Amino acid sequence: MASPPSTESVEPASVRKQLLGPHRRRFLGRNADGWLHWFFQGNAAISIVVLLLIVFTLFHEAADFIPRNRRNLEIYRKAGLEYVDILKRQTEEFSALNRRFSAVRLAWLERLRAEGVSLTDANRRLAPLDALGDRMGDAIAGHNDILAAMTEQASAVKDRAKVNQDMVEARQHFSAAAAAEPERAAKLRGQAAAITEERIDFAAEVAALTGRLPEIKTANQRLAGELTAVGGAFPRTGDAAIAKRLNQLHEAIQEFVESLPERELTMEHWRPDAAVSLWESFHAFAFGRDWITASFWQDWYGVLPLFLGSVFISALALLFAIPLGICAALYVNQVARPWEQHFIKPYIEFISAIPSVVLGFFGIAVLGETLRHVSQSAWLAWIPGFPMRERLTAFTAAALLALMAIPTIFTLAEDALNNVPRAFKEASLALGATRLQTMVHIILPAALSGIAAAVLLGFGRVIGETMVVLLCAGNRIEIPDFSAGLGVVFQPMHTMTGIIAQEMGEVVRGDLPYRALFMVGCLLFLLSLGINYGAQKIVRRYRLPQG
16 A cells, blocks of 8 residues: 655755755855955955054164164263364354355445446455455464364264274174074174274363363454454445444444353363263254264254254145135135036146156256246345245245145045035025125135145145155255245255155164154154144034034
8 A cells, every 4th residue: 555645755956946045145145244344354454554564663763763862962072072062153153254244345345336436446445344354364263273173183082982882883783693693602702702992081082172271262362352343443334224234243243252251151161971861862853953964073863954844845835725725626616617627626636646756857947947037037126035046945845835735625625615515505695695705604614624624634745745845945954044034935945754865775774864864754754643633633523414
């Protein structure tokens, strides 16, 4: 008898596939989501790791700068270079007085020539002034002789101290290598033991320098007497402008004479054994006015002129870029027709695609040369800083940096204007306001947070630029002379990015100049980080509510 069919009969394959299909698709979908999640999370993690490695490398390489610079300053003091520099600064200030004297003489000669006096007669009338100039030049001869001898002696002591320092570092290197390579340890320790540095009696060496103080005081007395006599013997003139300049020169001479006792007192109280603290080393970097490397005398790593140059050029660039970028964004967003928008926006944004080195070449060959040529025009002589002596100046670099910042400011400002609710504009126009009133009093204030963030990001863009400032700023490491008024914009300057690009290829890895450049990089990194953080805070604090 046949058995009844089983209720647990096997399902056909097609039915089983249909039943499992949705579960399989859900399983595969969950797996795909998981893989996508891990893929993007992995990319984000890699980005964070790379950023941390960059920050670690930057600060790790810069970390040893302050202790090394302290040793550099210790040698500067112990060898007596600091003592000699007191006298050197005195002679440099005297040279500045001589230059002012020559400038007054030249101005007087030009006045006489403008009055129709022949060159021969003009020189004859200026002969008394020339005699006083010769007398001034002879008055400093004794100081120059003393300074030359002291410079030679102090630099020789410094060279011996530097050789000793190199030997100490070489011995430390061999000792470290011996610990890392046990199979060669005996040989390396022998090489380390064979290195012996010279014993230098700094006290005796410096005593020979400080022993010249009575001689310096005698020379100062003679100098003060000569300068007082020269200042009192300046010839009289009926020209008010020349008389004023002679009077100013006389006052400067008196101030110099009055400063001599104070300098002598500084030399008396100077001590070669005074300790150099880490704070003094950091202060020399952060507030130092000189950046001098590979000098036979003394290396200085003062970042202040580079910092001021970077900030000044960037601020000047923003002065050009902000009105152009924001006005262009307002026009495109609020006024322009659709065909104008499609024409203007791509062309402004295309500027950011131009390589900065190409802009630098344009600044050297075209912009800088054109500005200098135009500045020679007599009818432009009223402009401060004209005629320009240099073609590569802060103005040249700032004009090109402004061109690079405009796309950033324009794009972000235009996005901020797009985020202003349309109802604001419609309500203003419905109340009878004109389009201009609506833009100035409604649209612009509503988008102000985004525009401020755009300006800050534009500032971060230009302050980190390298090639344009390296090629077009003039690369003069000096504090800008703000006493020149608006003419300061036509002075050559140097920047933090420029000094890194200029010197990084020439320094020895691990040496003091190498560490100094990384310190500049840390300062630049912190400055850029602060600018971007400020931009983000502004956007989050004043963001318009959605909906």
